[in-house]
Amino acid sequence: MSARKSDIPKIRVRNLHKRFGRNVVLDGLNLDVGSAESVVVIGGSGSGKSVLLKCILGLIEPEDGSIEIDGRPVIGLPPAEREIINRKFGMLFQAGALFDSLRVWENVAFGLIQGESMDRAQAKEIATAKLAAVGLSEAVGELWPAELSGGMKKRVGLARAIATEPEIIFFDEPTTGLDPIMADVINDLIVKCVRELGATALSITHDMASARKIADRIAMLYKGTIIWNGATDEIDRSENEFVDQFIHGRAEGPIRMEVRAR
């Protein structure tokens, strides 16, 4: 039974289609993420990386295709069942998405207090421990999100994502907008937290240094589908001209940046 269970990918996406009006964003995307695996999806800005995550989280309804979590189809579930599935997830949002009407520790403890009905004193203890795990002191817990720097916001967002000890964690551009040193600190924290929890991780980024550091496997999203996917150390030998252009950051190549106004 358990041997068979590990064959089922944690996340399985098949033939996913999503468009906004005439703007086709995802066009038949397939992706598997195995249990306790860390997959990073790379792709240019506006290529639909965030849309992919939001489809898996149930925040956006795709037009076609299937998404399975632990072998269970999740598209179109009623809200109450969706809430139960969402307990398996933690998410670090691109801009943090911290609740600015709540103190930092209340943000971190949110999933415990609201989602799991834990009492506030106990939740605060756990929140303080999670803040310590991302290198923030107890005093920071008493601040408001507006009082934090960019790097601190990412750390708090990370602490909030791991507070409920989820099985699956999503990272949306965890290093964007940070200086290279802080970016590396965040990368290390992500690797450490994911490893400690034994969690499955799906990250999206356009920062190759970050991708190389946190990924077991890298997949490249272009024009709505995954055009290449392989182990992290294979990416330099991909022999795929799209991937080569992207990882070397060249303006010239098969990928044409669409800079015209829509």
Place this chain on the structure above:
Amino acid sequence: MNVLQPIGRAFRGFLEATGRLTLFAVVSVSHCVRPPVYPRLIGRQLVDIGYYSLPVVGLTTLFSGMVLALQSYAGLDRAVAESVIPRIVVQSITRELSPVLSGLMVAGRIGAAMAAEIGTMRVTEQIDALTTLSTNPHKYLIAPRLIAGLTMLPLLVLVGDVIGVFGGYLVSVYKLGFNPAIFLKFTWENVDAIDLTSGLVKAACFGFIVALLGCYNGYHSRGGAQGVGAATTNAVVSASILILVSNYLITEMFFGK
């Protein structure tokens, strides 16, 4: 060419918007009556809407009562004025002015704040974050505001009724030189249960409208700061119009024959 086409399109847009709003209202109301409830959040909204709106509502109704007395006196014979003005003041205040003006002022104060707060939460992905933390945004954000709007506006209007009549009293006694005892006697005689009830029903309805449209517009805002600004404007304008329309309908229900 075809003049009917734009009209038809506008009408369809209106129907669609009405449908979306109705659906939003049904979902949110269903969360008001199902556990879990968030007493902490409801409490905060009750204080925000009820307590902090008191000065605005008090000033509005005070000056309305005062101007009513002054205007009515201009067209009246002194002999009848002393019995008629208290009646005009108390009836106009309890039936119309206190509920409608309080509703409009609260739409400007609370509806705008709700749209701005929820709209900002939408464009900064805080609402998405709520969902991923297994918390239903309708239950966490919207239900407490609807409950507070529905319960607090009638209380505010009751206070407004008293202050409005007091405004009429001030002008009648200190400016027009009426006898205070006679003013109070005629006021008391003209307090009518149906006037008070209709005013409170209106207030509850307006409170619901203000909270619903504030939340709805904020919840569906898109883009950045500009989108939130548009949501705020829409919340106030649409709530004000709906208040005036439903005011007519409720008046028709109570007094139209």
